[in-house]
Amino acid sequence: MKIKNKRGQIDWYLIISLILGLIILAIAVFWIFQEYFTEESMNWETCRQAVLLRSKMPEKDLIVATLSAKDAFSLKCNTEVINIDYKDTDRAELEFANALVKCWKMIGEGKEKFVASNSLDVETHCIVCARIHLSEDKGIRDYYKANKISFRNALTRQFETSSYWQYLRQDPVALPASKDWQSVNFKVIGEGDTDNPKNIGYSFPENFLVDNGDLLIVVSAPARSEEKISPLLLYLQTKQFSELSKPLASKYGGIIELNPCDYIVSIPA
Numbered sequence: 001m002k003i004k005n006k007r008g009q010i011d012w013y014l015i016i017s018l019i020l021g022l023i024i025l026a027i028a029v030f031w032i033f034q035e036y037f038t039e040e041s042m043n044w045e046t047c048r049q050a051v052l053l054r055s056k057m058p059e060k061d062l063i064v065a066t067l068s069a070k071d072a073f074s075l076k077c078n079t080e081v082i083n084i085d086y087k088d089t090d091r092a093e094l095e096f097a098n099a100l101v102k103c104w105k106m107i108g109e110g111k112e113k114f115v116a117s118n119s120l121d122v123e124t125h126c127i128v129c130a131r132i133h134l135s136e137d138k139g140i141r142d143y144y145k146a147n148k149i150s151f152r153n154a155l156t157r158q159f160e161t162s163s164y165w166q167y168l169r170q171d172p173v174a175l176p177a178s179k180d181w182q183s184v185n186f187k188v189i190g191e192g193d194t195d196n197p198k199n200i201g202y203s204f205p206e207n208f209l210v211d212n213g214d215l216l217i218v219v220s221a222p223a224r225s226e227e228k229i230s231p232l233l234l235y236l237q238t239k240q241f242s243e244l245s246k247p248l249a250s251k252y253g254g255i256i257e258l259n260p261c262d263y264i265v266s267i268p269a
Contacts, residue, residue, distance in 0.1 A: 079131050104219075107127065115221045117223055125265045127221070175204075
């Protein structure tokens with residue numbers, strides 16, 4: 001009986017130790033996920049993996065030759081909301097610059113072809129990567145009216161070994177703004193085209209205007225099969241949203257036009 005009781009005590013000790021160990025493990029895993037895996041980071045990784053998966057799929061479905069296998073997998077890309085609820089122009093400019101880089105890296109730095117080709121037209125699919133929202137607090141809004149957020153200043157800041165601007169101007173070019181900051185430098189609509197497209201232009205705002213609404217950071221991905229067509233990064237405030245429906249460039253007297261955004265495929269927030 002004594003031996004049985006001791007063995008029973010040992011069994012209970014092991015069970016209690018195991019339960020305590022599992023509780024500690026659960027708390028540790030929860031803390032790690034809370035600390036290193038935020039909702040924003042998980043959404044970013046989900047979108048990045050979807051982009052990579054679609055880019056690896058064949059252009060034409062093996063069964064139905066007129067359909068693209070890329071369309072079998074949806075783009076699960078959420079719009080990240082960045083709130084500016086503080087008075088610090090330097091910090092706000094850095095938030096903008098980092099959001100651009102984060103968006104560009106999410107879609108493979110323009111090297112992944114994740115949109116199915118459309119040989120009949122030039123359609124663009126847009127991902128709204130981020131929406132930067134300025135607080136409605138009057139004091140904060142008055143502060144940024146007096147201390148404007150400069151996109152130009154933000155892009156000239158140090159990033160890795162160069163600047164944000166230089167990083168985003170590598171091949172393929174993310175920001176197609178020309179030196180005058182007023183129009184895009186869109187040179188090629190399709191490989192093999194003999195005549196140069198007409199640059200209609202896209203106006204990149206230089207400063208954040210408090211009364212023009214939230215700032216949207218958008219990836220514009222043309223659905224074309226040519227290798228030279230790569231996604232572009234655009235940014236604009238909500239009051240300028242109609243700019244996304246205006247032709248970015250045209251060819252053959254307007255027969256072929258490239259719009260900044262024909263379809264928005266991201267999940268809004």
